[in-house]
Amino acid sequence: MSLGLPPTPAASWTGVARSESALVVPAASAPPRVPFLGFQQVGNMSEWQKKTPLEWLTYMNKEVTVLAAEKHQYQGWVLTVDPVSANILLAHPLENGKMSISAVLGHAVQDVEIVAEAGDEMKEKLAHLFMPEERQRQRTKALIQG
Secondary structure (H helix, E strand, O other): OOOOOOOOOOOOOOOOOOOOOOOOOOOOOOOOOOOOOOOOOOOOHHHHHHEEEEHHHHOOEEEEEEEEHOOOOOEEEEEEEEEOOEEEEEEOOOOOOOEEEEOOHHHEEEEEEEEOOOHHHHHHHHOOOOOOOHHHHHHHHHHHHO
């Protein structure tokens, strides 16, 4: 596709993919020609971000200590790990019986240490954490009636 200007090395550039005939732009507004090499991760990925979803799955229902950027530490039970961003969702039991939820951004994670395995009671709490109480009662009643 041409915008009506003659393609000359000094006055044109290709801005789309690897096509040599992609787009011709006047030199006054055109950036220098840079070949497209594909999408690449900018910066260094942490070891945590390099893990696969199957590796992250091994942290589910485990109590962990997360060391994050700037020496911040977080502790809680792993609810989930986002497979795209590597963000960790942690649940931390409070004294009143409720749970506090924290998110640790994947790019900030430096180390994750497993502290404990969840027992059956904790697994049940984590599994139903976001389920409305009425739905939990219905489910319990259905299980009892069998």
